Amino acid sequence: MSLSSLLQRFSEPETLKMAKLGRELRAQGIDVIDLSLGEPDFDTPEHIKEAAIKAINDNWSHYSPVAGFLDAREAVCTKLKRDNNLDYRPEQIVISTGAKQSLANVILALVDDGEEVIIPTPYWVTYSELVKIARGKVVEIRTTVAQKLKITAADLEKAITPNTKAFLFSSPCNPSGAVYSKEELASLMEVFKKHPQIYIISDEIYEYINYVGQHESIAQFDEIKDRVIVVNGLAKGFAMTGWRIGYTASTVEVAKGMEKLQGQMTSGTNTIAQKATVTALTADLAPSMEMTREFTRRKQRVMDLISDIPGITCTEPDGAFYIFPDMSAYYGKSDGEITIKDSADLCMYILNKAHVSSVMGAAFGEPNCVRFSFANSLEKIEEGWARIKKVLALLK
Secondary structure, eight states: OOOOGGGGSSOOOHHHHHHHHHHHHHHTTOOOEEOOOOOOSSOOOHHHHHHHHHHHHTTOOSOOOTTOOHHHHHHHHHHHHHHHOOOOOGGGEEEESSHHHHHHHHHHHHOOTTOEEEEESSOOHHHHHHHHHTTOEEEEEOOOGGGTTOOOHHHHHHHOOTTEEEEEEESSOTTTOOOOOHHHHHHHHHHHHTOTTOEEEEEOTTTTOBSSSSOOOGGGOTTTGGGEEEEEESTTTTTOGGGOOEEEEOOHHHHHHHHHHHHHHTOSOOHHHHHHHHHHHHSOOHHHHHHHHHHHHHHHHHHHHHTTSTTOBOOOOSBSSEEOOBOGGGTTOBSSSOBOOSHHHHHHHIIIIIOEEOEEGGGGTOTTBEEEEOOSOHHHHHHHHHHHHHHHTTOO
């Protein structure tokens, strides 16, 4: 008896693995500070919860259409027009069980055996693994701190081959916090215009957690809009991670392909969460904006804290709620017992010695870096970085 060879093609998400290790230490009575998971430490706003309670009382308890209720898809269209000036119709929207399923739907609907998907580093851990599940080939574009961890049009042009099927990126980026400006997206668009066979998958899940102004979507450019698949959801901007609502906006053809896939996987998404989605996407965004203001305060504090620690090089994030510092200055160093060889060793050293969880940069395509979240209270953040500073000082 043996399991499928599919399981050998991809890895367990390092973000979830580190969270699991942290929970195991807590179960032993150890005070672990979690700077690993990408989850807002806020409760879902009251008006959204009330909408869900009303949906329960109104008996929205039966199957929904695979692509989602019409009013939920209309709410997505309303949001895309209001926030992004993008025009979509309900038949172009597919609502899924979280943005992760949305991404899986997109990649499985587009990518065939051996086809290439270009992904700039650093990238969310699941991107590369989904491409592997689809039997595609990941083509990485390495970025630099000098470029603020973003690619240029020249970088993109160089990576494209006749076998390129898609380009996949996030802005704001998980894990770096990099945000592409309208001008930067326009320069990439000019490259895509010359390569009409390439789909552009734009993950915009951190849209509202933006510290530099208006969010810009690459779908705004009419010349390539029909090849853009916008991926978004309610997890980050509305503190609704457990509600599991993601969505895509694309051409009708692509949407129908994703709907066909989803119909054999999960069918329609949770009906109560869909009804809450209508309220979340069409009501006042004040709670989301207040959450972003708090993340701004935390980001500024974290940047102050790490400036006092030698061996850390970090670009200040323009969005999301992570820092992604280069910590390779500690590679090869030892505390007399443990020698740090790479980002995995460093993360385990910090977890076991400082009792602070983080995520190795290698999982995001950048082995010199480590991802630390600031989706935790200021008190916990300050305590966590005090611990990290103390144990890093032992490495000689």
